[in-house]
Amino acid sequence: MKRIALYHLETLTWIARLGTFQAAAERLHTTQPAISARVREVEDQLGIALFRREGRRMVLTARGRLLIDSCEPLWTGLEQALLDISDFAGASGMIRIGSGEIAAASCLPAFIQAVERDMPGVSMEVELDLTARMLQLLLTGARDLVFLAGPVASPNIRTQPIGALHLAWVAGRAVAQAGGFARPLPVWSLPDPSPIHGAMRDALAQQGVAARSINSCNNVRTLVEIVANGGGAAVLPETMVRGEIASGRLVEILPRPDRMLHFEAAIRAREQEPLVLELFRRTAGLQIDPG
Template sequence: MPINRIAFYHLETLLWIARLGTFAAAATRLNTTQPAISARVRELESHLGTALFRREGRAMALTPAGRELVRESEPLWARFQGVLMGCSDISGATGIVRIGAGEIAAASCLPGFVAQLGRDLPQVSLEVDIALTVDLIQQLASGHADIAFAAGRIAHPMLRTAPIGSIDLLWLARPSTVATMDATQTPIWSLSNLSPLYRIMKEAIAASALADCPLNLCNNVRTMIDIVLEGGGIGIFPEPMVRHQVADGRLIPVPGAPAMPPVDFHAAVRAAEADPLILAIFARASHLNLRGDTAA
């Protein structure tokens, strides 16, 4: 076997196709083109004298030989990356890191965290995607995201998490709404059942004196804030996202509204993640403090 003709980029390409499932996704992750990925696979298969993939619909499935090569190469590749990282300061790291976040986490801790990463890792490109928690979990598990920040408990066998603090939920309305509030007709705005906070909000509403008010749902906190600021009812909001509106008096607490438990947030990566750069960023994320909005 002409092993001397196999380059590191061949193995990197193989591992990313195996993780993401398509040549196109691997091309995006490696910042190259799909024809280039296909050429690398042909070269690797030619050097090894065996097929590594077979097409199944739009996805590429590993052959038995491909599965064995991935299984044996993954720990070697991780150790190789670790050696390279250990031989240089992490500030010299390169590549693309994909960060996913829910809307609340994005507003609470992501801007400062990402800005600091950009200063400390100037040669690393960051791609940030704001999505629902259920989508973030799927993106992480499938390898389409490297690290995610989300509300609530993340229970998935392929992921590991670190708590990054909690935030308070506040019942708020604009002053004129509070002054004319009707306990049976004033609309209450809550996040939709696509959010992990929906159950918390719904239970709090049911236990309040406002249980008979109409319940409206929205999957976007900023839109809910705008609606309530326009006098469209009462809202239940994460404190960091309404801090300025409360400070300047545009939103005020709703009298008699029950206290709600704080919501925990977590950072998550794949349980099998071995990339030293991703693990270093995850370690940073695990020191975040949402209430203090700082990172150690």
């Protein structure tokens, strides 16, 4: 019998999951040459070519695809068995999480705290970004689990709803006292294609008011400061401006839009790693705005 080690199965599985040697190397915390060397070891043991070069890309041969498709359920089954025995308390590894600013300020801290408590061997890398960018990183394998504004419809993404937020038209106190949209105001929003940007444009049309200009910023906290200091008006998630409204620093100057901002947790549709699937399962208990 050929001597194929477990780390060979793991390497082949991650190449299959992520599509490239480089992505597999990043996931396994090694280098691309190390991944290439492992593949060569398997090829030498079996006496077959698993990949062939096409330009700068390495493409699976037919026999290579057959082997990797066979290896993936073997490795996944082993991972699942070991994790089931320990009820995931013995889980280890790095999980890369992407989140929008709103989810990061709401449900994400409690989620991370629960993972740290229940799975002390798991490390987490969290990066904040806009929805479009997070989807791209998820699909390329650079993120394992993302929290984003939705709804997102894609055959390559599996999603779990985690709640919705009301939106509010707000401006600083001085702008409100001057009549708000009685005259055209500068309007601020997250950049297109953010769902908030679309909700802002829908709300302008629904209310029949004119914007003097439409401006964008990719940070909600910065948007709050801009409008609070008299820079115009904005449609923002009510939960993010609740304190400023209560203090009078911001004032609601138009009725709240009918459209709510929905949020989802998402993983790749073909995700097979048991740890990622378990964390995704746990997102069903989250609520974007528990307050």
